[in-house]
Amino acid sequence: MAGASYPGSMNTPDDDWLRLDQQICFSLHAASRAFNGVYRQILKDLGLTYPQYLVMLVLWEHDELPVKKLGEHLRLDSGTLSPLLKRLEAAGLVRRERSARDERSVEVRLTEEGVALRARALQVPRRIASSTGFGPEEVRVLRARIDELTTALDAAAALAEPQGGSPATGPS
Amino acid sequence: MAGASYPGSMNTPDDDWLRLDQQICFSLHAASRAFNGVYRQILKDLGLTYPQYLVMLVLWEHDELPVKKLGEHLRLDSGTLSPLLKRLEAAGLVRRERSARDERSVEVRLTEEGVALRARALQVPRRIASSTGFGPEEVRVLRARIDELTTALDAAAALAEPQGGSPATGPS
DNA sequence: CGCCATTCAATTGCACACAACTGAATTGTG
DNA sequence: CACAATTCAGTTGTGTGCAATTGAATGGCG
Numbered sequence: 001m002a003g004a005s006y007p008g009s010m011n012t013p014d015d016d017w018l019r020l021d022q023q024i025c026f027s028l029h030a031a032s033r034a035f036n037g038v039y040r041q042i043l044k045d046l047g048l049t050y051p052q053y054l055v056m057l058v059l060w061e062h063d064e065l066p067v068k069k070l071g072e073h074l075r076l077d078s079g080t081l082s083p084l085l086k087r088l089e090a091a092g093l094v095r096r097e098r099s100a101r102d103e104r105s106v107e108v109r110l111t112e113e114g115v116a117l118r119a120r121a122l123q124v125p126r127r128i129a130s131s132t133g134f135g136p137e138e139v140r141v142l143r144a145r146i147d148e149l150t151t152a153l154d155a156a157a158a159l160a161e162p163q164g165g166s167p168a169t170g171p172s
Numbered sequence: 173m174a175g176a177s178y179p180g181s182m183n184t185p186d187d188d189w190l191r192l193d194q195q196i197c198f199s200l201h202a203a204s205r206a207f208n209g210v211y212r213q214i215l216k217d218l219g220l221t222y223p224q225y226l227v228m229l230v231l232w233e234h235d236e237l238p239v240k241k242l243g244e245h246l247r248l249d250s251g252t253l254s255p256l257l258k259r260l261e262a263a264g265l266v267r268r269e270r271s272a273r274d275e276r277s278v279e280v281r282l283t284e285e286g287v288a289l290r291a292r293a294l295q296v297p298r299r300i301a302s303s304t305g306f307g308p309e310e311v312r313v314l315r316a317r318i319d320e321l322t323t324a325l326d327a328a329a330a331l332a333e334p335q336g337g338s339p340a341t342g343p344s
Numbered sequence: 345c346g347c348c349a350t351t352c353a354a355t356t357g358c359a360c361a362c363a364a365c366t367g368a369a370t371t372g373t374g
Numbered sequence: 375c376a377c378a379a380t381t382c383a384g385t386t387g388t389g390t391g392c393a394a395t396t397g398a399a400t401g402g403c404g
Contacts, residue, residue, distance in 0.1 A: 205391075205392095208391085208392095209392090212392085238382090238383095239382080239383065239384095240381085240382065240383085250382075250383050250384065250385095251383095251384080251385080251386090253383090254383065254384050254385080255384090255385095270383095274381095274382085275382095276381060276382040276383070277381090277382065277383080278382085278383060278384095
């Protein structure tokens with residue numbers, strides 16, 4: 001237990017880090033929820049939640065996909081996707097059927113209704129964009145920056161977690 | 173097909189917006205969860221979740237605060253904070269007591285244990301920062317950009333939602 | 345062929361987030 | 375003072391998100 005002594009330290013004190021930390025992690029947290037809130041309002045017309053919309057975006061591009069692949073696109077696991085997909089199925093937007101070739105896998109496929117919904121969804125991005133006041137180019141730049149962050153964070157998480165890698169810093 | 177062309181307009185077509193929308197909203201969603209994942213690992217030692225950590229950050233700065241004020245700092249409502257605070261209380265980190273001056277209000281106050289936890293939390297921001305690989309300046313720039321986004325989104329949500337202020341009724 | 349590890353989706357348990365509502369306390373108004 | 379509107383924390387219900395487990399199906403290996 002290192003007794004911290006710091007009163008006159010010239011290094012960035014831990015206290016300041018704690019404040020800075022609050023700002024970046026809180027900023028992203030708040031931004032995510034703000035986005036969620038705007039999407040919630042706009043998607044209400046379509047009867048979709050924000051994560052359900054994300055799933056539909058993927059399906060509109062792929063039309064048919066096993067749950068596993070869907071999870072890879074969205075970085076979500078079956079614990080999240082299974083109940084979500086059941087709701088989409090109950091809403092009549094998708095159909096789920098076990099693959100004939102591999103009985104473990106479940107194929108998710110759009111219904112006609114699900115395909116048709118895309119036409120109404122085409123307005124969503126424009127309404128979102130006008131909410132942000134950002135242009136296409138600004139959006140692109142910001143997205144690239146955020147993706148860098150995500151990539152770095154995922155890499156760090158992968159180093160700390162799995163059975164293969166032993167963290168040098170044990171919990172003590 | 174849906175290839176509606178806008179003769180004289182260089183506007184981004186709906187299809188492109190949909191694709192771009194997929195990327196930006198997914199990016200932010202993924203980044204938020206990636207952050208959550210990294211914090212989860214680091215905070216496990218402290219016995220805190222990420223939102224609980226955010227609450228503690230505020231309390232370490234204010235020491236005593238009514239639930240309402242806490243919610244304003246974090247943009248969270250009592251539906252989220254009440255159970256969260258009960259868990260922090262069960263963990264012995266905070267105490268909740270009805271205000272004497274206003275019986276509607278509940279004052280949240282750190283216990284000695286809660287205050288003491290701050291010393292262990294001082295390492296967290298450094299570990300997060302190293303996970304991102306971003307320097308302080310990069311973090312500042314990105315944060316500013318994200319905050320712009322949040323501000324714009326909140327403003328848009330406020331216009332669309334409230335009871336009195338329908339867009340038509342809005343002040344010109 | 346039989347056995348075992350792996351791969352899937354689904355389920356369970358816990359913790360947010362948020363809308364909608366409840367109920368108690370306070371404030372504003374006459 | 376009485377009464378209605380407002381403020382505040384708490385509760386309920388729905389929908390993620392994730393860790394851990396379950397159970398069926400598959401593939402590899404001898």
